[in-house]
Amino acid sequence: MGSRFFKKTGSSELVQKLVVKAVMERSLISEGDRILIAVSGGKDSSVLAWALSAIRPALKLNYELAGLHISTDFCACCKKAALCARLEEWGIPFTDMFVPVIGRLKEGEKMNCYWCSTQRRTELLKYAVENGFNKIALGHHLDDIIETFFMNLCSKGELLAMPILLKYRKYPVSLIRPLALLEEKRIIACAAEQNILKNACTCPYGQNSKRRDMRKRIADFTAAAGESDPGEIKRRILKALGEGKIDYLADI
Helix, strand or coil: CCHHHCCCCHHHHHHHHHHHHHHHHHCCCCCCCEEEEECCCCHHHHHHHHHHHHCHHHHCCCCEEEEEEEEECCCCCCCHHHHHHHHHHCCCCEEEEEECCHHHCCCCCCCCHHHHHHHHHHHHHHHHHHCCCCEEECCCCHHHHHHHHHHHHHHHCCCCCCCCEEECCCCCCEEECCCCCCCHHHHHHHHHHCCCHHHCCCCCCCCCHHHHHHHHHHHHHHHHCCCCCHHHHHHHHHHHHHCCCHHHCCCC
8 A cells, every 4th residue: 555645744644653652562464464444423433443454664564454344223323424434545455244232122221322332342253253353453542441441440340451462362362452542632633633533433331421431530640640641641541551560459
């Protein structure tokens, strides 16, 4: 793919730099990988697809990319024609699959983000295995990971987050999150530079109030730390999550 497709601007270069850093430090991509990108049509997964295509020269690895969009019975906001055109421009084949997320609810159950995520993840895994992909790339970013950690800590009393690399025991597939070092605001800036933002969609169930509240609390305490770049504090938290000294946690 020629470099003419990739605008060399500040935010876009930062995204490429931090995606390469995440990939190299965590060994997220190897020679010959077949990577299935979960493309929702939103800014995060679109920037992820763009970045994984754009960093090929930097990684010097041969790997295959494909995008899978899962359409549902509750959201029709995705501009599929624009999404397909973007992916094709970046050299990424596009497939659309319908999943009746609400239709699978049992009587008395209500639609929620966890249910939708479980249904889509199941179909992603099934599609990846059936079509010979060994990795699934998800668009979760630094804020998603840190917020999930603190939500689990405060609500459940559990030390759980989103792994940057998750190797399944039951399937020959791994999950990777190459945007793990990037704050959402960096992704938004990159999406605007690459003309992605204007065609991005937003899930109607995506504005979880608990997540919004936790995001504000994290913003408050990272700002109060006095760092010129609060993102550095978040990256230190992420580093701690991967290097925690279990013997020094309270044995209660």
